[in-house]
Amino acid sequence: xxxxxxxxxxTGVDGLDDVLSGGLSRKRVFLLEGSPGSGKTTIALQFLLExxxxxxxxxxxxxxxxxxxxRDSALSHGKDIPDLIxxxxxxxxxxxxxxNQQQSLLYSSDLExxxxxxxxxEALERVKPKRVVIxxxxxxxxxxxxxxxxxxQILALKHFFSRMDSTVLLLDDMxxxxxxxxxxxxxxxxxxxxxxxxxxxxxxxxLRVLKYRGQAFxxxxxxxxxxxxxxxxxxxxxxxxxxxxxxxxxxATGMKEFDxxxxxxIASGSSTLLIGPAGTGKxxxxxxxxxxxxxxxxxxAVFIFDEELGLLFARxxxxxxxxxxxxxxxxxxxxxxxxxxxxxxxxxxRVRDRVASFDAKTVVIDSINGYQAAMxxxxxxxxxxxxxxxxxxxxxxxxxITVAQHGLVGDMKSPVDVTYLADTVxxxxxxxxxxxxxxxxxxxxxxxxxxEDTIREYRIxxxxxxxxxxxxxxxxxxxxxxxxxxxxxxLLPTPEEGGPDS
Numbered sequence: 365x366x367x368x369x370x371x372x373x374x375t376g377v378d379g380l381d382d383v384l385s386g387g388l389s390r391k392r393v394f395l396l397e398g399s400p401g402s403g404k405t406t407i408a409l410q411f412l413l414e415x416x417x418x419x420x421x422x423x424x425x426x427x428x429x430x431x432x433x434x435r436d437s438a439l440s441h442g443k444d445i446p447d448l449i450x451x452x453x454x455x456x457x458x459x460x461x462x463x464n465q466q467q468s469l470l471y472s473s474d475l476e477x478x479x480x481x482x483x484x485x486e487a488l489e490r491v492k493p494k495r496v497v498i499x500x501x502x503x504x505x506x507x508x509x510x511x512x513x514x515x516x517q518i519l520a521l522k523h524f525f526s527r528m529d530s531t532v533l534l535l536d537d538m539x540x541x542x543x544x545x546x547x548x549x550x551x552x553x554x555x556x557x558x559x560x561x562x563x564x565x566x567x568x569x570x571l572r573v574l575k576y577r578g579q580a581f582x583x584x585x586x587x588x589x590x591x592x593x594x595x596x597x598x599x600x601x602x603x604x605x606x607x608x609x610x611x612x613x614x615x616a617t618g619m620k621e622f623d624x625x626x627x628x629x630i631a632s633g634s635s636t637l638l639i640g641p642a643g644t645g646k647x648x649x650x651x652x653x654x655x656x657x658x659x660x661x662x663x664x665a666v667f668i669f670d671e672e673l674g675l676l677f678a679r680x681x682x683x684x685x686x687x688x689x690x691x692x693x694x695x696x697x698x699x700x701x702x703x704x705x706x707x708x709x710x711x712x713x714r715v716r717d718r719v720a721s722f723d724a725k726t727v728v729i730d731s732i733n734g735y736q737a738a739m740x741x742x743x744x745x746x747x748x749x750x751x752x753x754x755x756x757x758x759x760x761x762x763x764x765i766t767v768a769q770h771g772l773v774g775d776m777k778s779p780v781d782v783t784y785l786a787d788t789v790x791x792x793x794x795x796x797x798x799x800x801x802x803x804x805x806x807x808x809x810x811x812x813x814x815x816e817d818t819i820r821e822y823r824i825x826x827x828x829x830x831x832x833x834x835x836x837x838x839x840x841x842x843x844x845x846x847x848x849x850x851x852x853x854x855l856l857p858t859p860e861e862g863g864p865d866s
Contacts, residue, residue, distance in 0.1 A: 373495065373531045375407070375410065376410040376411055376413055376417075376594075377594065377595050377596070377597055379596060379597030380459075382579060382599045383599050384573065384576065384581055384582075388533070389578075390531050391525075391526065391529050392551075392552070393525055394532065395501075395548065395554045396408065396533055396555050397537075398537070401559035403502070403597070404557060405499065406590055408424070408533055408535055409437065409438055409445075413449070417767065419448070421450075421491060421492060421493045422448055422450070422492055422495040423487065423488065424452065424499070425487060427503040428503060428517035431451040435451075435680070440637065441592055442593060443594075448586070448596075450491050452491075481520065488525075494531065495531045496530045498521075502537050514544075515546045518546065530774075534547065534551065536797075548575065551575075552577050553573070553579075553671060554576075555572075556574050557650045558575075558585075568707050569707075570586060570709070571586055572586070573695070579631065582599055586598060586599050587707035587710055601755055602754040603751045603754030608760070609762035612812070614629045615762065616629035618659065620830035621827065621833075622831050624816060625820055626788070626810070626814050626815055627810060630653075630788055631812035632755060632760055633760045633761065633762070634787040634812055635753045635756070635785070635786045635787050636786060636790065637785075638650055638765070639778065639791055640792030642790035645803065646730070646766040646792060647676075647730050650764040651728070653726060653762065657762070657842035658690055662695075663725060664696050664725070665699075665719070666697070667715065668698065668701065668730050669731055670731055683824070683828040684826075686818045697718055697722050697724065699714070701734070704737070708744070712751075712752050725761055727762070728764045728765075728766075729764070729766070731767060735749075746780070753786070757787075765782070767780070787810070787812055788809060789808050790807055790808075791842070800854075802821055804821050804842070819842065837857050
């Protein structure tokens with residue numbers, strides 16, 4: 365297969381080259397547009413730093429920021445601008461009075477467009493760069509005063525760049541005329557950056573490739589973040605790109621009653637949904653699969669949206685499951701996530717990294733309610749979950765996701781219906797019997813084999829989960845208020861009746 369990166373200039377931005385099918389075509393002009401604060405300058409600096417690392421001469425032409433500001437911006441990411449990157453600064457004409465000034469200087473609002481273009485050409489002829497950034501086109505657009513003149517200047521720049529064998533990134537902050545698409549038709553490719561402000565939480569950033577001539581690219585929106593070190597892009601996950609390559613086997617939990625309910629266990633490379641009201645033990649059921657995976661010698665990854673890790677460690681240790689010790693041994697990766705600070709794309713990338721680098725064969729997402737908070741649009745949530753579950757299934761990983769339903773008994777409501785996405789659905793319920801609130805579990809769906817059609821009572825005690833025999837003495841257990849149909853129903857004994865401590 366032909367290497368798609370041949371003839372490409374890598375951007376130096378994690379994930380962006382994947383979106384661009386290897387990078388930017390060399391000796392071509394590209395447009396990077398977005399509102400102020402969306403990350404254009406940071407991406408541009410990473411693009412030039414990547415070129416300098418490959419030994420290429422680079423030029424940053426700035427009409428909006430000073431050289432000092434650019435160097436400070438690079439330092440904020442732990443980077444120094446090397447000698448191979450020359451900054452050509454266009455500043456007010458009063459600096460011409462400074463005898464120490466070493467470069468031609470320009471103040472765009474005071475000089476004609478032709479003089480501006482001439483000084484840019486002179487800088488290009490002197491430096492002969494392989495990579496060029498012009499920041500920003502808004503200043504040139506203001507000088508041009510009309511669309512026709514602006515287009516002619518952009519074409520003149522493009523033809524000049526072609527003679528220089530330069531790969532060019534034009535920045536546009538879209539402040540002078542956001543509706544003017546003149547440059548779009550001239551350049552080889554267009555990358556659009558967006559900065560979104562949710563009602564609560566930090567800002568969200570995403571990008572989209574609007575155009576890339578003669579080149580396939582990863583379409584749609586891709587989340588990205590700006591952190592110390594620069595921009596990191598999270599390419600949109602497409603499960604169809606990942607093909608399965610494993611043999612499916614039946615995996616047991618080690619709990620006889622639970623395995624009987626599941627028809628022997630679950631199939632490897634499948635997804636399981638645990639659904640029920642708050643407090644029914646969805647997390648503990650999921651962790652039962654994690655413990656079984658670690659006993660088999662496999663690694664597991666747990667992503668917690670809703671619960672504080674310290675509290676989770678304390679309550680699971682009390683029932684004999686020491687998650688903190690398992691994590692210290694290196695077989696368990698457990699991570700607490702903040703939905704207010706996390707984009708869906710970044711979360712999907714974290715899961716993929718754990719599967720790829722940590723070789724996690726069991727993945728727990730607790731819960732979809734927290735995941736939904738990171739993505740208010742329900743339809744988008746369904747699509748994200750579909751791609752993520754399909755990807756994990758094709759990697760041979762077992763995925764367990766939890767959904768907390770609204771209400772305690774009777775008619776239950778789910779914030780989002782993902783039951784059709786999961787291969788197995790385990791339903792948890794409260795019910796009242798003999799003057800006590802009890803818990804019941806049933807498997808209502810399993811694509812990968814047979815399962816019991818029964819309902820079993822379970823208890824969360826000092827020894828962990830305990831399941832009883834199938835409940836045959838009641839009707840209406842899943843509605844929460846069952847009707848007794850036998851004189852002696854087979855309930856789990858309470859501690860007062862001689863059962864284990866709860």
